[in-house]
Structures are given as C-alpha cells and as structure tokens.
Amino acid sequence: MGGYVLGRAGQALIVMLVMSALVFVGVFAIGNPVDVLISPDATQEIRRQVIAQYGLDRPLWEQYLAFLGRLAQGDFGRSLVYNMPVGDLILSRLPATLELTLAAVIGATAAGVPLGMYAGYKPDSPVSKLIMAASILGFSVPTFWVGLVLILAFAVDLGWFPAGGRGETARFLGAEWSFLTLDGLKHLALPALNLSLFKFAMMVRLARSGVRELMLSDTVRYARAQGLSEGQVLRHHVLKLIAIPIVTVFGLEFGSTLAFAIVTETIFSWPGLGKLIIESIASLDRPVMVAYLMLVAMLFILINFSVDLAYAALDPRLRRRAR
C-alpha cells in the first residue's frame, strides 16, 4: 500500500510539473503584457526599467525557473491589473464561487435524487417521462442559453429576482457570503439554478438507473418478503445502495462545476473566480491566469489522486498490480 501511494503521489507530482510548464509557456505565448503595463507615451528609459523590474527581458527558461522558485514559497506574483498579490486576489474571490458551486451541487442532488428514484420506480408513468424529458433538456441545452432564459423570465419579465451581482453580503469566518442575507439569497437563486441544471440531469439519470437495477435484485425481494412497505424499501434499502455512486459523482462533479461556473458567473456578473479568469484573459493579466490554471490543475490532480487511493483501499488487486 505504501509503495502504491508513493507511486501515485510521484505521478501526480510529475503531472503537476508538466502542467506548470505547459501553462507557463502557453500563457507566455499570448499577447505582450508590456503593452498593458506601460502607457504608449512612456519614454524608452521607463519602458526598459519596467521590463527589467518584471524580469521580462530574461530568457523564457530563466523566467520559468524563477516562477517555480516563487511558487514553491507560495508566491503567485502580483496581478498587473489589480496591483495586489494574486494569492490574496484569488482568496477574495473564492467564497463567491464556493457558495455558488455548493448551492448548485447540493440543490441538484436534493432535487435530482428523489425525482430520479421515482422515475426508476415507475418508469412508465407520465410523470417519469416528464422527468426524463427534463433531464434530456438539462443535458442538451447549453448552460449560457439557460442563463439567458432565466434572466429573461425571472428577472426581466416577472421581476422576482435580480439579474446579476451578489447583493448584500454578511461576514462569516473572515469572508463575505451572500447566502447569509435575504438579499444575497435572492441574488444567489438564479445563478445557482442555472449552474445546477446539468448536475440535476445527471443525478436524475444516475438515481433512475440505480433504482431500476436494484428493484429486480434479491435485496428488494427479501425486504418485501419481510413485510416492509414500498416506501420503507425505497428509503432504507434502495437509497442506501444507490448512495455510493451518487456520493462519488457528487465529489467528482464538484470540480467540473467550477468549470461551468465560468459561464454562469459571466452571465450573472457573479464576482467569483470564473469572472476573474475571463477578465484576466481579456486584460492579459498573466500572473492571475497562471495562478488560476495552476490551482484548477492542482484541484483536479488532487481529486484524481484521492479517487485512486479510495479505489486502492477498496480493491486489493489494484495495489498488487501497481508494483
């Protein structure tokens, strides 16, 4: 087991290093930050000074090594646009994205699992067909389009919810959160709904196929033979068994929801990480781009690593083969 963990950790480190080189070279290839940093009417002398100050005159590999060195000390550099440390900038935007993502994933699970279970329990009822049609829509319709329709319907036409922003926030654990105030909750509702639709469709399908398979199994047959009511069978036996894949997907999807948050945050002007990365690409803010991409890469490598470890803990064959 120890060898396996070490091997996988080594692999994760190598992937991380390769990613950092790719990200660095990739970001380096777009645009020239000098044009952003220095006003066009600056003198040649000031130009040279600024370029030297940011180390932009040195060869690429030297800049990369310097970047790795700073990274090892937890220093992501300074944002060229906000003129503050990138680490602080990202930390200040993180709560917004975190609460949006969590609200979306939890909402999707809370609504999708019961509906999916119903659709699996009574596959031929008209309600089930409706639920499945909704899930096909959730899979097919692009997120940004759903966002537009939501704004149009609930913000412009009905006026129930605001069309963008975070609203009033309250301080908790040293960060600002929208979900703690009524106004903030109103602002959170539409973007969270928008972000949750794709996950909702997935949860419905997952729960439905799980229930369909389990209803034919011996577990359910014996539970029924015990005299349990159908509701008890579903709650105590079926739900417990389908919970395992659902929890796994819940964890995995949390990462990919971050990716979709880019779209949702742009449409609803939600000031989170997704909006930050879009802005930094538009304004060629290299340090922010590099830091965001590295963080996302690290997140996914960590998720993969933990999934590998969990599977190894559950399946002894994997441990032996890895050596």
Add this chain to the structure above:
Amino acid sequence: MRSGEALRRFWREFARNRVAVAALVVVAAIILLAAFAPLVTPQNPYDMASLSLRDARRPPGYVGTGGYMHWLGTDAQGRDLFSAILYGLRISLEMGLVAGAVALAIGASLGASAAFVGGRVESFLMRLVDLQLSFPAILLAFVLAALLGQGKTQLVLALVAAQYAYFARTAHGAASAERSKDYVEAALSTPLSPMRVVFRHILPNCLPPLLVVATVQVASAISLEATLSFLGVGLPPSEPSLGMLIANGFQYMMSGRTWISMYPGVALITLIIAINLIGDQIRDQLNPRLRR
C-alpha cells in the same frame, strides 16, 4: 450485399421510433437550409451595402426598407435575423462537423493502435486519456481557445484537443475486444503490415460504438463552440456563428428586445437536441443488453 441488408434492417428498426425520425428530418432540414442559405435568405446579412440602420432592432414581422418582411426581426445593425441565423448555422455546423471528424480520426487511430500494441505503451497512453477525461472538456477547450487566440483553425484545435479522448477511450475498448478474435490472428499470420491490420481490419469493426460517440460529440462540439464564442474566446467577429449572434443580442435583452438573442438560441438548441435524440436511438439499437 450483406452490409446492405444489415443497413436496411438497421433503418427499419430506427424508423419505428417516431421521435428519432422526426429528429432526423429536423437535422436534415437544418443542414439543407444552412447549405443553401444564399438561395433561401432574403439578404446576405454580411453584405454591408444591403443593411440599413433604419431597420435596426425591429421586432419580428416588421417590413423593412428592403420591402420584405423580417419575420424573425432584425439585429442592432439592421440585419435580417432569419438570414443571420442561417449563415450562423453554416459556421456552427462546419465547426462541429470538422472538429468531430478530426477528433474521430485522431482518437480512433490512437485508441485502436494502443490496444493493438499493448504493454507499457498502451497503459501509458490510456492513463493519459483517462487523466484528460477527468478534466471537464469545457474547461480544456476554454483554456486552449484563450491561449491560441481567435480563429477557425485555433477553435477546431481546441475542440479536437477537448474531444479526441472520448473517441480514444471508445476505440480502445472496442479494439481490445477485437484484438483477441481469430480473424485478427489470421490477418497477422499473413504478410500484411500491422498498420494495415489495425486500419483495415480492426478499426472497421469498431465503427458502431464510434458512430454513437461521434453523434454526441458533434452536438457537444457545436454547443462548446457556441459557449466559447459567447464568452468571447471562440471565433472572431468576422465569423458570426450562432453563439456570437446570441452574445450580440444579450445587451439588448434587458430592454425587452429579446428576439435578437432568443431566435438564434432556439435554432441552436433545436439542432443540438435533435442530434442528441438521433444519438440516443442509435445507442439503444447498438446496445446488446437492450436486445432480446
């Protein structure tokens, strides 16, 4: 002869699902309309001389200075939306089909070759593919599109990089099963080159599952392209795909001029849903577990 018979049987089974047939008709109609757009549309929406700002942002049903009815309204430049949508569909379809075809070619060759070669090369390549599949495609395409800059070629590259892995995984699975069959052994015992065996003998037998992945991936490429163009990292303004039309209309939505964004969006999702419905039907028909 025998493949003709199999195709006919496939079609008879397909025709029994009326929703799938309707979806097929819709997709065919959209492709035809887009292909013959210059003949069908009342104006060339990108010929500046035919646009008049007096027609700008008119609601559906307005009869403009051109003397014909804009039955889907006009956009901020006075462009007939129906014409703009058909021209936009051309670009969206082109991107989806080209990206899907290139991803299929690269992914299928990679997956089938890996299954054929086996050993360390196979496990290394497939581990790479798995790692990439754990990354959301939209994020990968977004980052690449942002790094490569705007343009048709760049966008196709980003889409292919995000999608080839799905084909590779599918081709690998199918080819691994084929690899151990007798006809492969027989082909290998003749002096045919291994390349020929992989591409002429193994790959054709992996086509059915790849076909299912291809339909789904073309739909998702079209959706991805629209999303990227909407976010401003996809195609340049000189290539107005559906995503760009929707983005351009977004700013007028708050003031109640909803048609500028809505109709291109309706065209987009109709196309995507129709392709997905066809894909679902083909998948069900090819799924051995549902056959009995």
